[in-house]
Amino acid sequence: MTSNQDKYSNTAIVLHWLMAILLITLFGLGWYMVDLxxxxxxxxxxxxxxxxxGLTMALLALVRVVWRFTHAPPELPETVAGFKRKLAGLTHWLLYLAMIIQPLSGYISSSFSxxxxxxxxxxLPHWGWKSPELNELFTDIHVASSVALLCLVIVHLSGVAAHIYEGDKQILRRMMPGKNGNC
Ligand code: HEM
Ligand code: HEM
Structure with missing residues (x-):
């Protein structure tokens, strides 16, 4: 499902950049705090x-996924070849999945602390109990999924960088605020 707009909507753009900033902050905090x-x-x-x-990020991720299911993204330009389309689509869906699993695993591990x-x-309502085993299991999932999320972001950024390198700045413009945005 795609729309015939040539840009993402203002809502999609705000959510994308706000969450990208929060994500970088969370990685920085996560790596710093575990060594304290x-x-x-x-x-x-x-x-x-x-x-x-992280919990704020989880709420935003829910809003974003609902938004994505109910609002079609702009169609990719014809210049983007078949396999690149598939790779971009797959990376985007895996990013959405990781945006949910990452905070959820953190929240569950914290609930067993x-x-x-x-x-x-x-x-928040305290439904968990003190369980070092479950706490460790979900912490391991949280750490593993942070590595997976980081790899996905690297693939995502490489894709955007490759377009820019090939002289196609339209891909980046689609996600930048400015003219032709719509809510
Ligand atoms: C998208 C959201 C989140 C991201 C990107 C994120 C990322 C990270 C990262 C990178 C680490 C360090 C992992 C390492 O040791 O290498 C970490 C640790 C941790 N995070 Fe998150 N996190 C998120 C959400 C949450 C949430 C919602 C909670 C709990 C409510 C949480 C609880 C924790 C805890 C307790 C640790 C320490 C684990 C340990 O003791 O090793 N995180 N997180
Ligand atoms: C500086 C960092 C980033 C840049 C330059 C960037 C750039 C872009 C661009 C240009 C697009 C539009 C691609 C298209 O036209 O099809 C896009 C889409 C997307 N980005 Fe990023 N991004 C960044 C960081 C992130 C991060 C950290 C995440 C998630 C954790 C993310 C998740 C997504 C998703 C899910 C889409 C697809 C939206 C959709 O069609 O549903 N991005 N990004």
């Missing part, structure tokens, strides 16, 4: 911040 001394105030502060931004998970200081 266990039991320190700094560690728990950064964990709290990472979880709040024995502490209440909070979002911006507000405690």
């Amino acid at each position: 001394p266990k039991g320190s105030d700094e560690r728990s502060w950064f964990f709290g911040l990472h979880k709040s931004i 024995g502490y209440k998970t909070k979002i911006w200081g507000v405690p």
Whole structure:
């Protein structure tokens, strides 16, 4: 399903860039905080911040997936060859999947930590219990999926960079704010 617009809508563009910024922030926080001394105030502060931004990201991911199912993206230019179309489509769907699995695995691991998970200081309903095994399992999934997500982003960025290198800036313009955007 595609639309005959030549650009993504303003809503899709805002969600795309907002989430890209949050994602980079979450990776930075995630890698930094795991090396902080266990039991320190700094560690728990950064964990709290990472979880709040991560849960916000989960809500945005839900909105984005619903938006994507109900709003067709612009059709790719004819110059994009068959296999590149398929690769771009596959990468986009895997990115959506990773955007859901990543925060979900973090949230489930946190629910088995024995502490209440909070979002911006507000405690969420505490349905989990203290289970080091389940906490470790979902932490492993969270770390593995962060590696998968990173690989997908690299493939995604390589695709965009390849278009620009070939002199086709239209692909990037489709996702940039400005003229012809529509909600
Ligand atoms: C898209 C959203 C998220 C991204 C991209 C993300 C990314 C990361 C990364 C890169 C790490 C470091 C992994 C490593 O050790 O190499 C990490 C760790 C962690 N994340 Fe997330 N995260 C997200 C959402 C969440 C959420 C929603 C929660 C919980 C509510 C969460 C809880 C944690 C915890 C507890 C750790 C530490 C794991 C450990 O002890 O090794 N994350 N995250
Ligand atoms: C600086 C970093 C980024 C750049 C330059 C970039 C650029 C783009 C561009 C140009 C498109 C439109 C492709 C087309 O016309 O078909 C696009 C689409 C997309 N991007 Fe990114 N992107 C970046 C980061 C990210 C990140 C971090 C994610 C997700 C985690 C992401 C997820 C997506 C998805 C899912 C689409 C497809 C939208 C759809 O058609 O459903 N992007 N990106």
